[in-house]
Amino acid sequence: MKMTIPQRLLNYAFYIALLAILLVFSLLTPNFLTSQNFIEMMHGFAPVLIMISGLALVVLTGAIDFSVGSIAFLVGSIGTYLMVMQEWPVWISLIIMIISGAIFGLINGLIVEVVKVNPLITTFGTMLAFRGMGYLIAGAKYIPIPRLLADLHGVKIGPIYVDILISIGLVIFLFFVQKRTVFGRHLMALGCNRENATKLGVKSPSVFIWAFVLSGLFAGIGSIFYIIQGGYMTPRMGQGLEFTGIAIIVIGGISLFGGEGSLLGLFLGIFTVYVIENGLQHLGLSPYVYPFLRGAIIFLAMYADSLKNRIRHVRKIQTVEEGGA
């Protein structure tokens, strides 16, 4: 069945809305649509993109991980404690940071799969516990990281910051894991229907545990880039990331019910969220206007997306009816 032109337009309504937003910002402010601005924006969101890419794997299984921000904070606290307070070599501290991220993810996975506690409740609890542990370790301070590491914040290859390239590389790597590996296929199968997937031989506990391990691991890696960018371990690091991250994942087309979406959608999600903030900053509006405009633009984009889904649904019904007739 052929789609009409309005249907086609509505099918791409989200992208059209995003383009319209870009166009409006570009017309209203001369410094928005420049390569430099977009590079700086991507540099700003690179650590967040890394942190939430592991979370996206958990969401694909139909579960949730609220603790990513707290894991990132705890890993950062451990790292700065070792590097600054204990004066351990930077490279050893970095390795420990990465490993500890994976271990905290493993703890989540074990609680969910072995103790059989709901992922939402588990990670809500560990979100608080991990943050508390971070405060105990680093004392809720602004801790300057060693100069050797801090000086890496502006390292570029050509005009592009290295952290942008690494974040893109890691997301593409996870995309291949999702699409081209047995683990990725099992992940999607569990997200679609756990019972059926298990009947078909998917070892669901190990897949879930690995998804949480990867979520923790990537939160830990993102944490390293975060502290390098800021030059400090900050007590507010990762706060609210669980909600921003989930918003980015959903905007990127990954279903919260699992089994649907692609890791590459994260680029669209994070770009949408940050471009709005960036555009508003360039407009230099009254600070009191920001929350309203931010909300209105996100609503507009999501509404456009829901129109697309509605059309898909109607077309599916029409196809079934035509098939029946």
Add this chain to the structure above:
Amino acid sequence: MKQLSKVIIVSLIALMLVVGCQPATIETETPVVETAVPAQTDFTFGLSWNRKDLQLIQAWEDYMNKIAKEMAAEKGITINWVINVADGDVTRQASNIEDLISQDVDVIIARAEDSAAICASYDAAKEAGIPFITFDREAEGCTPDAHVGADSFNQAVSTGETFADLLEAKGVEGKCIELIGDLKDQNAVNRTEGWAKVEQERGAWETVYQVPTEYDPEKFTSGTKNGFSEYPDANCMFITTDAGWGLVQNALQEIGKLAKTGEEGHIWIASQDVDIPGYQGLMEGYMDVSTSYDAYNHAQALVETAISLVMGETLKSTSILVPGRVVTSENVRETENLWARDYGDYQGE
């Protein structure tokens, strides 16, 4: 008749004496409480933190404990603390304060997550007959028994005045980028208003660009970069809190605008708090002016107020605002009792 006149005159004199001896009406919001010798000597202070994510909060708590011990010993009383933390959750803070009420503490001290929502907790405490003090963040829409905090408006004014003197002395016409805090936080609002007041009165600079950071580290960075991208000729910044200095410093470095005072291309920086990164910025000569957020003095004023309330004493004022001290890159080494020096790990000179 003569007898009657005498009685009337004596009565009038007596009446005048009685009226004349009445205390003058005190125009204060403080409820008048009779001073009495306390029958009770063992007091429990309930402290509700909205969050405990900053070293400053730990410094406050440590100082409160220390000062309370000293004052309790002086007055021959005992002070116990019940402390809870809401982790930035408005609802949880309300429930934590309910817990303090049900534990029948003698006074409740709260650092509000939400300046308006805290009024519901104040109402509940009032109903239970427990005095209520807001700390650091003033309530909006109600007047608790006392508020103890920094004079955040005055902080911005004192920073602004010193900054204006500095720019005038150097013959600089300021074009400033302002990084505002969280607009839900009354201190952040007071600071931007204080800064605007001095700008209007002195005319030493023009704020050309404002960004609400919501205290989000990423927005300190992006706000700085986007501000200078829109206004490349800007030459000064007002940062709502110098806790964010490290992020601003890195952002300035990445766009090639980081220079110390006296160096070519220096961006003049004004801020508040003398937090750990701000202390470092002042010591290194990148930041120019900041007004301290004196944790020790805040804690002292708070404990004094709480003791007065539980002992039934009358407060001189219900709003106790502790002023900060102006710290510059010139005087930072000589300024005493900076909590950032006590609690920070500054590794410089």
